[in-house]
Amino acid sequence: MEKVKKIYLAEKEIPHQWYNIQADMPNPTLPPLHPGTMQPIGPQDLAPLFPMELIKQEVSQDRWVDIPDEVREVYKIWRPSPLYRAYGLEKLLGTNCKIYYKYEGNSPSGSHKPNTAVPQAYYNKMEGVKKISTETGAGQWGSALSFACQHFGIECEVYMVKISYNQKPYRKLLMNTWGATVIPSPSDKTNAGRKILEMNPNSNGSLGIAISEAVEVAATSENTKYALGSVLNHVLMHQTIIGLEAEKQFEMAGDFPDIVIAPFGGGSNFAGISFPFLRHNFTSGKKIRCIASEPASCPKLTKGQFRYDFGDTVGMTPLLPMFTLGHTFMPAPIHAGGLRYHGAGAIVSQLLKDKLIEAQAYQQKECFDAGVKFAKAEGILPAPEATHGIANVIREVSRAKEEGVSKTILFNLCGHGYFDMSAYQDYFDGKLVDHHFTDEELYANLKELNTPIPG
Numbered sequence: 001m002e003k004v005k006k007i008y009l010a011e012k013e014i015p016h017q018w019y020n021i022q023a024d025m026p027n028p029t030l031p032p033l034h035p036g037t038m039q040p041i042g043p044q045d046l047a048p049l050f051p052m053e054l055i056k057q058e059v060s061q062d063r064w065v066d067i068p069d070e071v072r073e074v075y076k077i078w079r080p081s082p083l084y085r086a087y088g089l090e091k092l093l094g095t096n097c098k099i100y101y102k103y104e105g106n107s108p109s110g111s112h113k114p115n116t117a118v119p120q121a122y123y124n125k126m127e128g129v130k131k132i133s134t135e136t137g138a139g140q141w142g143s144a145l146s147f148a149c150q151h152f153g154i155e156c157e158v159y160m161v162k163i164s165y166n167q168k169p170y171r172k173l174l175m176n177t178w179g180a181t182v183i184p185s186p187s188d189k190t191n192a193g194r195k196i197l198e199m200n201p202n203s204n205g206s207l208g209i210a211i212s213e214a215v216e217v218a219a220t221s222e223n224t225k226y227a228l229g230s231v232l233n234h235v236l237m238h239q240t241i242i243g244l245e246a247e248k249q250f251e252m253a254g255d256f257p258d259i260v261i262a263p264f265g266g267g268s269n270f271a272g273i274s275f276p277f278l279r280h281n282f283t284s285g286k287k288i289r290c291i292a293s294e295p296a297s298c299p300k301l302t303k304g305q306f307r308y309d310f311g312d313t314v315g316m317t318p319l320l321p322m323f324t325l326g327h328t329f330m331p332a333p334i335h336a337g338g339l340r341y342h343g344a345g346a347i348v349s350q351l352l353k354d355k356l357i358e359a360q361a362y363q364q365k366e367c368f369d370a371g372v373k374f375a376k377a378e379g380i381l382p383a384p385e386a387t388h389g390i391a392n393v394i395r396e397v398s399r400a401k402e403e404g405v406s407k408t409i410l411f412n413l414c415g416h417g418y419f420d421m422s423a424y425q426d427y428f429d430g431k432l433v434d435h436h437f438t439d440e441e442l443y444a445n446l447k448e449l450n451t452p453i454p455g
């Protein structure tokens, strides 16, 4: 029989609803707290930053949430995304495991991020918002939101972590092409940025700092809202389109995954591919292992603490219940910029605490080794973030071999790396270093936190 390399769905099979895991979680997430009063926040507290429809989605307990037709129309540019069988990688690894990957790099900006950027821009548009401010690390989220804002005629202002701004000029130009303004962060345009620069004029920036700047702009400007590319419940929900499509594709292939793997920054692509499968664990007794792959240099899931913490560095956001390294944690300047975030989303954190999902940490050299293997075997060059998932797949394949079993593994190839060639250059030139934090370094920031520890 002829082998099937990629499993395509027809356009009309793009799902009509997102999956909201909040309806099925054994233990609900704890509420976000107001940092002043330490009381749970209400919708009105978030209204300066987000349109009401997204605030509703944030707290919704409905299992299924309709995808607006206007959003589905834009999704058609790159969705449904293909599910590939990784015959090349299987052969290279000499495994009898079956490896599948869902490829999200075909989107306009090259990653899974437009899956949420488009609905976020849409709901802002519907509520009359004229401008959206945001942060970006590697540039993936900034480009996705620039594309989405351009589509709906909204102005977009992006605070880009300075180290990435300097390392990735083409990402900035892509955002400019879609009409966005890009500002290296920390900047002197905001109180938050000025405060950081005063303490450290040479600051490389961090996602947490850039969030502080973008939030400040939204909170203090007319008709301006803020958008976040990960972490929040509504963002994770928008990404479930990935796993819902994959579910249909596995049905077509007559197969089903034993293990689902995805790289982890704040949790959105991991949630996107894994939550629709976790649903089977909750509702029909399946035992699919869902594994988040994080960088060893920013190991909030494997080494962080479950407690309330801020989403940003300066401490402007509500307190969220999360696995965190402390909001002032400064990750080493590794090349997977999208994974350099101190915390994790509330839903994913609760699931990890309840041991319903797993996490593993990887050093960047092992990741780039895996990424180059993948490019040779499958052709597609993975984003540095995505290589964490591939390294994880390779370890699970070894484990299956040791145990003498064959597993069906699905992973999310959440983006391509064609804008990240300077990272690959550093790898080829032997310039990549692994970062081994001591526990003192890791916990220095947590020690200073005086936020509540739940339970």
Ligand SMILES: *Cc1c(COP(=O)(O)O)cnc(C)c1O
Pocket: 111, 112, 113, 140, 141, 229, 230, 231, 263, 264, 265, 266, 267, 268, 269, 270, 338, 339, 383, 385, 386, 414, 415, 416
């Ligand atoms: C943003 C990004 C990530 C990390 O964010 P998550 O919300 O955890 O998905 C991972 N990979 C790529 C390609 C990204 O753009």
